[in-house]
Amino acid sequence: MNIITIGGDRYVSLYDLTGRLGVEHSYDIYLGRGTLYYRNHVAVYTTGYSCMLIDGRLEKDTIPVVRRDGDVLLPLSLAKSTIDSFLEDREAIARGNTLIIQELRGPAIKRDSEKIPEKRDRITFIIIDPGHGGKDPGAIGRGGIKEKHITLSISRYLVTSLKSRLKGISIHLSRNNDRFIELAQRADMGNNKLKKNTNGIFISVHVNASLSTRISGFETYFLSQNPTNEEARNTAALENNVIVLEDEALRKKKYGDIEYIEARMITTQIQKESSMLAASVQKGLDGKIKLFKSRGVRKADFYVLRGSLMPAVLVEVGFITNAREAQYLLKNDYQKNIAQGIALGVAQFIQKYNAMIK
Numbered sequence: 001m002n003i004i005t006i007g008g009d010r011y012v013s014l015y016d017l018t019g020r021l022g023v024e025h026s027y028d029i030y031l032g033r034g035t036l037y038y039r040n041h042v043a044v045y046t047t048g049y050s051c052m053l054i055d056g057r058l059e060k061d062t063i064p065v066v067r068r069d070g071d072v073l074l075p076l077s078l079a080k081s082t083i084d085s086f087l088e089d090r091e092a093i094a095r096g097n098t099l100i101i102q103e104l105r106g107p108a109i110k111r112d113s114e115k116i117p118e119k120r121d122r123i124t125f126i127i128i129d130p131g132h133g134g135k136d137p138g139a140i141g142r143g144g145i146k147e148k149h150i151t152l153s154i155s156r157y158l159v160t161s162l163k164s165r166l167k168g169i170s171i172h173l174s175r176n177n178d179r180f181i182e183l184a185q186r187a188d189m190g191n192n193k194l195k196k197n198t199n200g201i202f203i204s205v206h207v208n209a210s211l212s213t214r215i216s217g218f219e220t221y222f223l224s225q226n227p228t229n230e231e232a233r234n235t236a237a238l239e240n241n242v243i244v245l246e247d248e249a250l251r252k253k254k255y256g257d258i259e260y261i262e263a264r265m266i267t268t269q270i271q272k273e274s275s276m277l278a279a280s281v282q283k284g285l286d287g288k289i290k291l292f293k294s295r296g297v298r299k300a301d302f303y304v305l306r307g308s309l310m311p312a313v314l315v316e317v318g319f320i321t322n323a324r325e326a327q328y329l330l331k332n333d334y335q336k337n338i339a340q341g342i343a344l345g346v347a348q349f350i351q352k353y354n355a356m357i358k
């Protein structure tokens, strides 16, 4: 296989790779996402991303996958990892301008790609995602108060709080004004920042609603196809409902089979880390909020968390449908308190995480 060099960056043609290996390939032009199939192996790439999911492992490069002249160019290291994972007993070696495939050298142990531990990188950025916005108000409480305004305000406090606690980590807001963003786009904002030697955290901030005005309290979620209970399922359904406002033609593609397969392919490692992050955030909130009940860590199938390739959680900071809690949720001091609780949890997670990967 030829190695293509463009401006010092090295790539392999996907057309070349699939042809040589007999790999099946499907490409979704709307999402810019392709899937490679070979026997029981699967690899997923997205153009513009510097990472790929290869047999359920996340691999990163410093440069993104690009489209060129009807072909897709994979960064050399990602092409090599794909071949190594797919062929099991062979490996790809770069020699000059050629990528050669040869028998695995050294001890004749067949490589079990599933047992190769994923390399973890230090957290270098955080995406704060204020729920809803623009034409999507989110949950609406008494007197017409809107979730989208509360989530933005808390998220801004969260940025300030995180910046003062964490040095050398960049903090980004998915929106910093009242505008509509699709769910899939929100996860994308984190994923396309993933590069070699970087990792991120994704935090979506929401306000809960219930038919029962008596229910109050805060809870933190991580992604799972098996919700904790009926309540958790309902909360996810409520938050997922926004897709009715998204472009109809694209909706099925984004939240249909492909996305589902991808969600299931998210490594157990990322899920484990997300559950750790959720526990830490909830603990941070527990320490700060004494007026309302801690409803604990829960799991459910939130679309906004589905595509995330990094530890991701969704915080439901309280119930807009509870008159007393809604009153507090509108207060700046209470919003700051919530932000500080979340920030404390995030900081403690990062400390633990960085110690773990050393």
Ligand SMILES: [Zn+2]
Pocket (backbone or CB within 6 Å): 131, 132, 138, 139, 147, 205, 206, 207, 239
């Ligand atoms: Zn919401």
